[in-house]
Amino acid sequence: MKLYYFPLSTYAQKVLIALYEKNIEFASELVDLRDDQQRAEYRKLYPLGKVPLLVLNDGHMIPESTIIIEYLDNLDPDVRRLIPEDAVRGRQTRFHDRMYDLYLNESVANLIFEGWKPEAKRNQKLIDNANFRIGVMYDYMSKQLADRTWTMGDQFTLADCAAAPPLFYANDVAPFDAHPNIGTYWQRLSMRPSVQKVLKEIKPYLNDIR
Numbered sequence: 001m002k003l004y005y006f007p008l009s010t011y012a013q014k015v016l017i018a019l020y021e022k023n024i025e026f027a028s029e030l031v032d033l034r035d036d037q038q039r040a041e042y043r044k045l046y047p048l049g050k051v052p053l054l055v056l057n058d059g060h061m062i063p064e065s066t067i068i069i070e071y072l073d074n075l076d077p078d079v080r081r082l083i084p085e086d087a088v089r090g091r092q093t094r095f096h097d098r099m100y101d102l103y104l105n106e107s108v109a110n111l112i113f114e115g116w117k118p119e120a121k122r123n124q125k126l127i128d129n130a131n132f133r134i135g136v137m138y139d140y141m142s143k144q145l146a147d148r149t150w151t152m153g154d155q156f157t158l159a160d161c162a163a164a165p166p167l168f169y170a171n172d173v174a175p176f177d178a179h180p181n182i183g184t185y186w187q188r189l190s191m192r193p194s195v196q197k198v199l200k201e202i203k204p205y206l207n208d209i210r
């Protein structure tokens with residue numbers, strides 16, 4: 001199977017963390033989202049132009065980070081299962097994955113992209129909304145993580161794969177200093193070998209955005 005990805009893409013990082021957690025072999029193809037020609041070429045394969053995308057050896061395409069991870073988890077459910085088998089814990093894991101993607105990741109991305117624009121061109125409504133959502137998420141996470149190692153407790157799951165990439169960028173645009181439980185959660189995440197591998201891989205690209 002082949003993963004189409006861009007190293008700075010948080011959703012691609014989420015899938016890479018899952019691949020490394022489960023120790024799955026894969027080929028990869030970098031799509032440079034900063035390059036219009038590469039984006040246009042990639043849209044011939046996947047018209048929405050979004051990464052990550054997993055293409056199986058028979059050509060079957062699996063887009064969307066959460067769905068890719070669900071596919072990977074079902075390949076070998078016994079190896080570091082990322083979506084708990086138990087129906088209730090499975091639903092709660094998916095819920096946190098959605099919360100991290102939709103309200104943390106998207107909000108952090110909006111703050112970063114708006115921050116790159118000249119001040120006069122920034123969308124203040126979008127910025128206010130992003131800050132509001134991040135505030136709600138931080139309050140929720142602070143309570144949730146008070147007595148847990150990972151989002152779902154002792155088991156590292158899909159939810160943690162989703163949380164790590166936005167938290168990596170979040171401290172720049174929405175510092176979590178006032179939320180020590182998030183700080184220690186991030187410390188734990190950043191020590192996790194799968195996350196460390198991803199952080200190492202993105203290092204050469206960070207100069208472009210920081």
Ligand SMILES: N[C@@H](CCC(=O)N[C@@H](CS)C(=O)NCC(=O)O)C(=O)O
Nearest residue numbers: 009010011049050051052064065066
């Ligand atoms: N819901 C998608 C989101 C994927 C996504 O938005 N990827 C961004 C990079 S982080 C992208 O491909 N942007 C390029 C574009 O929108 O053209 C997922 O979970 O995989």
